[in-house]
Amino acid sequence: MSSELETAMETLINVFHTHSGKEGDKYKLSKKELKELLQTELAGFLDGQKDSETVEKLMKELDENGDGEVDFQEYVVLIAALTVACNSFFWES
Incomplete structure (x- = not known):
C-alpha cells in the first residue's frame, strides 16, 4: 500500500x-x-485569464533550455511553485 505522498x-x-x-x-510537453x-488539470489556474497569454508566459518561464517544450523537470518546477503558492494561501491565511 502506497503512502499519500507516494500516491x-x-x-x-x-x-x-x-x-x-x-x-x-x-517525454516533453509542447505548447499545445x-x-x-x-485546462484539464488546473482549470482554476486559468480561470478568468486569457488562456493563450497565460500559456505563452508559462512556456517562456518554464522552458529553461529554450527548446520550445517543457520537459519533466521543467514541469515539476511549475507544480512546486503552484504548491508553494497554495501552501501560503491555505496555511498562512
Missing part, C-alpha cells in the same frame, strides 16, 4: 505522461500539450 508523486508523473507525447517528443494539461 501524489505517482499522480504527478502520470499526469505529465498522459499529456506529453501526443505530438513530438513523448501544456495548454491541454492546464
Whole structure:
C-alpha cells in the first residue's frame, strides 16, 4: 500500500505522461500539450485569464533550455511553485 505522498508523486508523473507525447517528443510537453494539461488539470489556474497569454508566459518561464517544450523537470518546477503558492494561501491565511 502506497503512502499519500507516494500516491501524489505517482499522480504527478502520470499526469505529465498522459499529456506529453501526443505530438513530438513523448517525454516533453509542447505548447499545445501544456495548454491541454492546464485546462484539464488546473482549470482554476486559468480561470478568468486569457488562456493563450497565460500559456505563452508559462512556456517562456518554464522552458529553461529554450527548446520550445517543457520537459519533466521543467514541469515539476511549475507544480512546486503552484504548491508553494497554495501552501501560503491555505496555511498562512
